[in-house]
Amino acid sequence: MIFPRIKRFKHDVFNVVADGAISLPGIGEGRFIPAVIINPITNKSISDMIKLHQTTPPGDTLMTWSTPLIGNEYVVLNFEFTKPLIVQFGIKFDIKSQGMLVDGIIQSRGLYLCIGTIYDKVSDLSVDRILIDVPNLGFDKKWNNIIYNSLSKKYRKDGFSTKQAREAAKKQLKNSRDFLHMRRN
Numbered sequence: 001m002i003f004p005r006i007k008r009f010k011h012d013v014f015n016v017v018a019d020g021a022i023s024l025p026g027i028g029e030g031r032f033i034p035a036v037i038i039n040p041i042t043n044k045s046i047s048d049m050i051k052l053h054q055t056t057p058p059g060d061t062l063m064t065w066s067t068p069l070i071g072n073e074y075v076v077l078n079f080e081f082t083k084p085l086i087v088q089f090g091i092k093f094d095i096k097s098q099g100m101l102v103d104g105i106i107q108s109r110g111l112y113l114c115i116g117t118i119y120d121k122v123s124d125l126s127v128d129r130i131l132i133d134v135p136n137l138g139f140d141k142k143w144n145n146i147i148y149n150s151l152s153k154k155y156r157k158d159g160f161s162t163k164q165a166r167e168a169a170k171k172q173l174k175n176s177r178d179f180l181h182m183r184r185n
């Protein structure tokens with residue numbers, strides 16, 4: 001029997017206060033890349049690290065996706081930046097309300113990390129941000145099961161039959177992923 005690897009993280013975990021997507025010619029081949037705004041009021045080193053990244057070469061980052069031991073209500077993307085500053089934190093995503101955002105991060109293999117408040121918008125160019133490559137971390141298969149089951153359950157609650165719910169979930173995922181892969185010239 002293969003047991004999943006269990007690791008406890010002892011760093012701050014932040015909720016997303018705002019999100020969106022950014023498409024710029026010349027970055028990510030012009031595809032939409034999800035953007036999240038967090039408000040790390042308890043960890044000033046995250047803001048410092050993002051500001052430092054604006055004027056220095058890219059640093060080194062280790063990432064892992066994690067889920068709770070029981071249930072699939074949320075996932076956390078854990079970061080360990082080792083250059084230019086050593087900073088560790090996680091971003092928590094609620095599957096019901098932010099599942100498609102997580103899917104976008106996984107599909108685009110990246111995200112813009114922004115610092116701000118609930119009043120800030122991803123489109124505001126004055127918001128400090130960095131682009132982070134999120135490589136394949138071996139989470140895709142598990143994620144596909146989580147998001148498909150979550151969407152199917154949502155459609156079942158909306159009154160769809162089991163078969164209709166499964167088809168609607170597949171269609172939503174396909175449409176969302178097709179949108180993410182559109183390119184801007």
